[in-house]
Amino acid sequence: MADPSTYRPEPGEIPDSPGVYRFRDEHRRVIYVGKAKSLRQRLANYFQDLAGLHVRTRTMVTTAASVEWTVVSTEVEALQLEYSWIKEFDPRFNVKYRDDKSYPSLAVTLNEEYPRVQVMRGPKKKGVRYFGPYAHAWAIRETVDLMLRAFPVRTCSAGVFKRSAQIGRPCLLGYIGKCCAPCVGRVTAEEHRELAEEFCDFVAGHTGSYLRRLEREMKQASEEMEYEKAARLRDDMDALKRAMEKSAVVLADATDADLIAVAEDELEAAVQIFHVRGGRVRGQRGWVTDKVEEIATPELVEHALQQLYGEESGEGVPKEVLVPALPEPPEPAAQWLGERRGSAVSLRVPQRGDKRALMETVERNAQQALALHKTKRASDLTTRSRALEEIAEGLGLDSAPLRIECFDISHFQGDDVVASMVVFEDGLARKSEYRRFQIKSVAGQDDVRSMHEVVSRRFRRYLQEKRRTGEWGGEGEEPAEGEGPEPAEGSAAGAGARDEDGRPRKFAYPPQLIVVDGGRPQVAAARSAMDELGIDDVAVCGLAKRLEEVWLPEEEDPLVLPRTSEGLYLLQRVRDEAHRFAIRYQRSKRSKSLKASPLDAVPGLGASRKQALLKHFGSLKRLRAATVEEICEVPGVGRKTAETVAAALVTKSSGPAVNTATGEIVEEE
Structure with a gap:
């Protein structure tokens, strides 16, 4: 535990101007990012008597080993820089909202020649228009199924589309009138895109003009005695009205707004957001966070705005954002939102009327989400703590292994040998820390030598980082060129792979426990690799699949944990995740190497x-x-x-x- 007085800057060194500051630990990892209107006044709050600090703030300042800052011109610039650094460094002590579930969205892939309507989860892609998020995927599918009668847009996968084009016959939806079948040329690409854009306009809330147009066409067809066409238009109108009824009208003036509510206690906070478009609730989502320090509702709202709109632009930011409390001061946040939208955004607290009544509904949802989260987390925390304690007791460790790394080897009949490294911290997977390795110096099905190589590469990188930062003065082998691991695809490491301090890609901090997928030979290989590099403060064990036995270095017999042990279950989850990740990487390499026949x-x-x-x-x-x-x-x-x-x-x-x-x-x- 560090003493904050050892790295406290002199008062005259800290500028009295807006800026963003970073606390780093002894391994140079960024553990906290904050912004301030006055850096001098803000940082002074951290270096007071420890007894007067919030318990989690005290933990942060005693974990840190240094503090640094960057001066900016305005508070808006400070807000933007704080958000970018939080996304880049992923500090462990910052307010990080975690979705209480994975919310699906309705997506229209306008970046394709023939746009497709589908349900999507996960990060947003460029060129795809999203609506939602929604509470349930089935609700999206029901709505889309009703709308396909009036907007027969393509919903099939790329494989089905290509197959139908090859055989010259549309799929079932094309035969029953729920797809205009562009795969077989019933409509041109331009006509299909126009249909997809009309679909987007209708879902976005521009419903009145389209329904009036359908009604005029229906009456005209009836007057011209085209009764089949009139009946079809009538049925299209009925289907669209049923789809609209699934979203209740909550604001009579067809408002586009997001309503944000917060429920909190001393340690945690839950945020709920209702997305209202055209006066109807088009989506809902919720977040939960730990309160690292004494943080008030205005600051929680500001962090929620960063999380919600940091990646959005244009129509993703509504004209009006209703919150329970305004950030202090509110002008920088409102200006930041306006810059992202491209026009002014109203950021305010509703006081009366329909909007205040809807805000109360959102607040009730936030309170229920916080209560449910606390119930679940109490069970989860207890189970994870017991699992880590059982592992420490079974392996004879001095303390619970808060960071566990697991390695697995995968190959296809001796070819394309690869390895994976997965990371669990506090019993939870930390996917941004996953790594992939290509094994080049070992040929064939030699898992033992492959394990020796991959563990050597991981810890040579660790020693290299220690030497580079001046935290370790020993001698060790330099890693060969190109020997470092690859970050996992789509991870934060992949995005921040430049050679600077504090990036997630670096290996400047070790785990407390290494787990290998295998038995005694693999464990011996891993231990040998670490001994050769002088690493003697990291425990090693192996988990064999046959009888789920735990193997320790230099032990003749395996350790058999009870089948009901939470510690064994955690080791199995870590091992299975490493195996899954290795298989996925090996298959992706193999598929890329194949050529078309x-x-x-x-x-x-x-x-x-x-x-x-x-x-x-x-x-x-x-x-x-x-x-x-x-x-x-x-x-x-x-x-x-x-x-x-x-x-x-x-x-x-x-x-x-x-x-x-x-x-x-x-x-x-």
């Missing part, structure tokens, strides 16, 4: 007959050399198909061979 271009040749051809001849090279008569000998292949296959292969001067057992492309003989 010339047989894919043969019309009417399905997977079964392709497999039969490859099994009969053994490779594409032999198939290419075969005559039409020899190809006809394959069961199920007629002369016409044989002639088509032979012609297709003749047009290819060369091509990859295919493994007869798996159907995968390999090098030709």
Whole structure:
């Protein structure tokens, strides 16, 4: 535990101007980011008597080893810089709202030639228009199903779309009138895009003009005695009205607004957001956070605004944002929102009328979310704490292993050997810390040598970082060029891979426990790799799949934990996650290395007959050399198909061979 007085700046060193400050720990990790109107006054609050600090603020300042700051011109700049640093460094002590569930959104992929309507979760993609989020995926599907009658936009996957285009027949939705079937040319790409844009306008709340237009067309068709067309338009109107009824009208003036409510106690806070578009509730979401320090409702609201609108722009930011309390001062936050929207945004507290009544509903939802979260977390915290204590007791550790790293090796019949490293902190997966390794110096199915290599690379990187920051003066082997691990795809590490202090990609801090997927040989290899580098303060164990035995270095017999042990269950989850991540990486590498087969271009040749051809001849090279008569000998292949296959292969001067057992492309003989 550090003494804050050891790194406290002199009062005259801190400027009395707006800025953003960062606290770092002994490993140079950024653990807290904050902003202030006056850096001097704000930082002085952290360096007072520890007994007068909030318990979590006291933990933060005693964990930190240094503080630094950056001066900016205005409070708006401070707000923007604080948000970017929180996203970049992911500080452990900052207010970080966690979604209490994964909310689905209705998405229209306007970035594709033929836009598709679908349900999406996760981060937003460029060129895709989103509506929601919604509480349930089934609610989106029901609404879309009703609207497809009037807006028959494509909803199929890329594979189904391509398949229908190849065979010249639409899918079922095309036959029943719920898709305009652009795959077979019933409409042009421009007509389909116009239909998708009308769908977006209707979902966005511009419903009145479209319904009036349908009504005029229905009456006109009736007057012209086109009764079938009039009946179809009538049914389209009914379907759209039923879809609209699923979103209750809450504001009569067709307002576009977001309502944010907060429920809090001394340690935690829950935030609920209602998205109102066109006077109707179009989406709802909720967040929960730990209160690291004594933070008031205005500051919680400001952090919620950052979380909600930090990645949004344009129509993603509504004209009006209603909150329970205004940030102090409110002008920088309102100006920041206006810059993201491109026009002025009203940020205010509702005082009376329908908006105040709706805010009370949102507040009740926040209170219920906080109560439910506290009930769940009490159970989760107790279970995780017991699991870590059981692991520490079973392995003979001095304290509970708060950071666990697990390694697994994966390959395909000795080729494409890769490894994974997953990280669990406080018993929870920390996916931004996951890493992937390519094993190049070990050939074949040698998991022991591969494990030795990957553990060596991980800890050589650790020692390199320690030397670079001047925190370790020992001698050690420098990692070879290109030897470092790859960050997990889509992780924060991948986004912040530049060589600066405090980035998530660095390995300047070790785990308390290393878990390897395997038995005694793999454990010995990992321990040997660490001994060679002089790492003696990290425990190692292995979990064998056969009997779920725990192996320790230099022990003749395994440790058998009870089947009901929470510690064993946590080790299994860590091991299974490492195995899943390694398999995923290995498969992605293998799929990228495969080339398209010339047989894919043969019309009417399905997977079964392709497999039969490859099994009969053994490779594409032999198939290419075969005559039409020899190809006809394959069961199920007629002369016409044989002639088509032979012609297709003749047009290819060369091509990859295919493994007869798996159907995968390999090098030709």
